[in-house]
Amino acid sequence: MNAPEAVILIRQHLIDPEVCIRCNTCEETCPVDAITHDSRNYVVDADKCNSCGACISPCPTGSIDHWRTMPKAGAYTLQEQLSWDELPVQQEIAADASPAPESLAFDAVQVNAAVSPSSTTAPWSAAHPYTNLYTLKTPITATVAGNFRLTADDADSDIRHIVLDFGNQFFPILEGQSIGVIPPGTDASGKPHYMRMYSVASPRDGEREGYNNLSLTVKRVVEDYDGKPVPGVASNYLCDLQKGDTVSLAGPFGSSYLMPNHANANLLMICTGTGSAPMRAMTERRRRLLKTQAKEQNGKLLLFFGARRSEELPYFGPLRKLPAELIDMHLAFSRVPDQPRAYVQDKMLDAGKAVSELLDGDTYVYICGLKGMETGVMQALRDICKDAGKDWSALHARMVSEGRFHVETY
Numbered sequence: 001m002n003a004p005e006a007v008i009l010i011r012q013h014l015i016d017p018e019v020c021i022r023c024n025t026c027e028e029t030c031p032v033d034a035i036t037h038d039s040r041n042y043v044v045d046a047d048k049c050n051s052c053g054a055c056i057s058p059c060p061t062g063s064i065d066h067w068r069t070m071p072k073a074g075a076y077t078l079q080e081q082l083s084w085d086e087l088p089v090q091q092e093i094a095a096d097a098s099p100a101p102e103s104l105a106f107d108a109v110q111v112n113a114a115v116s117p118s119s120t121t122a123p124w125s126a127a128h129p130y131t132n133l134y135t136l137k138t139p140i141t142a143t144v145a146g147n148f149r150l151t152a153d154d155a156d157s158d159i160r161h162i163v164l165d166f167g168n169q170f171f172p173i174l175e176g177q178s179i180g181v182i183p184p185g186t187d188a189s190g191k192p193h194y195m196r197m198y199s200v201a202s203p204r205d206g207e208r209e210g211y212n213n214l215s216l217t218v219k220r221v222v223e224d225y226d227g228k229p230v231p232g233v234a235s236n237y238l239c240d241l242q243k244g245d246t247v248s249l250a251g252p253f254g255s256s257y258l259m260p261n262h263a264n265a266n267l268l269m270i271c272t273g274t275g276s277a278p279m280r281a282m283t284e285r286r287r288r289l290l291k292t293q294a295k296e297q298n299g300k301l302l303l304f305f306g307a308r309r310s311e312e313l314p315y316f317g318p319l320r321k322l323p324a325e326l327i328d329m330h331l332a333f334s335r336v337p338d339q340p341r342a343y344v345q346d347k348m349l350d351a352g353k354a355v356s357e358l359l360d361g362d363t364y365v366y367i368c369g370l371k372g373m374e375t376g377v378m379q380a381l382r383d384i385c386k387d388a389g390k391d392w393s394a395l396h397a398r399m400v401s402e403g404r405f406h407v408e409t410y
Contacts (some may be wrong), residue, residue: 008072013044017084018136019063021180021197026055026064043081057120060253062132118407119400123260123364130172131255136195139182139248142166144241145213152311158220159314160239165213173214173252174204175259175281180250183237195250196234201277203285217277217314257406266299266363270344270377272306275369276314287326301327302358306344308335345376356388364404371409
C-alpha cells in the first residue's frame with residue numbers, strides 16, 4: 001500500500017479588504033500582474049504571485065502585507081477572495097505538510113526599487129511617524145470644527161478646507177501623512193463603504209497652532225456614468241459636513257512621504273489641485289519655524305502649483321500672501337481665456353536654472369496630484385538636468401535610495 005502523498009504548503013499572499021483603500025498602487029506596482037480587482041476588492045492570484053515583495057512598501061495602509069500558510073492544492077481562489085469582507089483566519093496545518101520551495105524565497109523587506117520612481121524610505125531627519133493607530137474596526141471619531149470653500153463660487157471645482165478636531169484623543173500626525181475617512185452607510189450591495197484616503201493639509205502642531213486638530217483639502221467629485229452624474233461617496237459626504245458633525249477615521253497612514261526636520265533641507269514641491277495638501281502642511285511648518293529661526297538657517301522652498309484657473313486653485317489667496325523670503329512660487333494655469341495653456345512642467349522649464357541649482361544641494365522632491373502629471377514632470381527634470389550637463393538618471397536613482405524623491409499621485 002502506497003503512503004499518502006505529503007501536503008505541500010505555500011505562503012499565500014492576501015490583501016485585507018477591511019483596510020484596503022482601493023488606491024490601485026499594488027496592481028500598478030506588481031511586476032508579474034498577479035494583482036487584480038473588481039468593484040470592491042483587490043486580490044492576489046496565487047498561481048502568478050512570486051513573493052517578490054515589490055508591492056509591500058508602496059502600500060499606504062499595510063493592507064497588502066498579509067499571508068496565510070496554505071496547502072498548495074487548496075489555495076484561496078480569486079473568486080473566493082473577491083467575495084470576502086474580511087480576511088479568513090489561519091487554518092490548522094497537517095502534521096505531515098512540507099513547504100513548497102517558492103514559499104522559502106520571500107524576504108519581508110525586499111523591495112524592487114526599479115518598479116517605482118519614488119522613495120520608499122523617509123528622509124533621514126524626519127520625525128518618527130505613528131501609523132495604523134486606528135482601523136476600520138476600531139476607528140477614532142473627530143468633530144468638524146470648520147468647513148470652508150476654497151474655490152470661487154463660480155468656479156467649476158468645489159474644493160473645501162475641512163478642519164477636524166480630536167479633543168483629548170491621541171491622534172499625532174506629521175506633514176505628508178494621510179488619514180482614512182470611513183463614510184457612513186452602505187453601497188448598492190448593502191456592504192459598508194470602504195475607507196477613502198486623504199492627505200493632511202496642516203502641520204504637526206495642528207491647523208490652529210497648539211490645538212489637537214488637522215485639516216483636509218477635499219474636492220467634491222461628480223463622476224459621469226452613461227451620461228448620468230454620480231456623486232463621489234466620500235468627497236460629497238465630507239464637503240456637505242457641517243460644524244459640529246462627527247466623522248469616523250482610521251490611521252494615521254504613511255511612513256515615507258515625510259518632511260525632513262533639519263533646517264537647511266531644501267524642498268522642491270510640485271503639485272496640482274488637491275495634491276497641494278501635503279505641500280501646504282510642509283510650507284506652513286516652515287512658515288511657523290520662521291518665528292523661532294533666523295532666515296539663513298532655513299533651506300529653500302520652491303513650489304510649482306497647477307490648476308485650470310486661479311479661481312480653481314486651492315489656497316490661492318493665502319499663497320499670494322506668503323513672503324518671498326519663505327518660498328519661490330510658480331503658478332501654472334491651463335484654462336485662462338486668451339492665454340496659452342501652462343502646466344507645472346512648463347513652469348519648471350521656465351525656472352530651469354533655479355531647479356537645477358536646487359538639485360545640487362540638500363534637496364528633497366515631493367510630487368503630488370493627478371497621475372497624468374508624472375510623465376511631464378519627469379521629462380522636465382530630465383531636460384533641465386541635460387541642459388545643465390547633469391545625469392538625471394543617476395541623480396534620480398541616488399535621490400530615491402536616499403529617501404529624497406517622493407511621489408504620491410492618484
